[in-house]
Amino acid sequence: MAYQQPAQAYQNNSVNTASPADLTLMLYNGALKFIKLTKMEIAEKRYNTAHEYNIRVQDIIRELMLTLDHQYPVAEQMNRLYEYLHKRLIEANVKKDTTILDEVEDFIAQFRDAWKQAVVLAKKQGHAL
Template identity: 55%
Template sequence: MANPTYETYQNQAINTASPGELTLMLYNGCLKFIKLAKKGMEEKDYEAKNTNIQKAQRIIQELMVTLDPQYEISGQMMPLYDYMNRRLMDANVKNDPEILDEVAGFVTEFRDTWKEALKIARQQKYGAGGKA
């Protein structure tokens, strides 16, 4: 059964998040869906595996769409996102949890780097404490 208070909190968090925080949420969501897909594989629940891999792919695709081509790093990120998206397809077709682990490793690295970048940006904006 859904918790209305928690859902309200989640919606509020999304609605008030900065673009940087939303990107962090996307990375975390992608990791969650990869984990659920792997669990589906282990339990031979192929519908859950497929659904969660597709959700992870949609997040990767959203990250691809939101890359700003004016920044050099975007040109470096696009092929990596494309690779992860193709590997998720491979994992789905081949039922290979090792491929999911590989993609989760990339997403974790991106998430951790992004988190550090947000921390640095906050420190530069608000001073050493990093809080408003």
């Protein structure tokens, strides 16, 4: 039986025990991390690795789309924004364009920051997201 490295075990435990709100925050942070890595790989002209990182961001965006609760009207608006970002990621991947990645990164950072504020506010009011 293979043993996991301590850092990997900690990460797995963090994901398995996180609240839905914290998981969403992890998704946003993961997307930002992989966008930065994609841009770095493009700058170094390592296009295959850049492609792999870009695909990871696309996967995260699709996961965020799946987590939307469509009983709320804002979910449809967020879905359209996520679709837009997904299309832009594909375009950035094809063109290896870091300017497009900057745009996507800015949107995701804003979503992440707003989500953090919502989580803090919800906790103060005794609600769970």
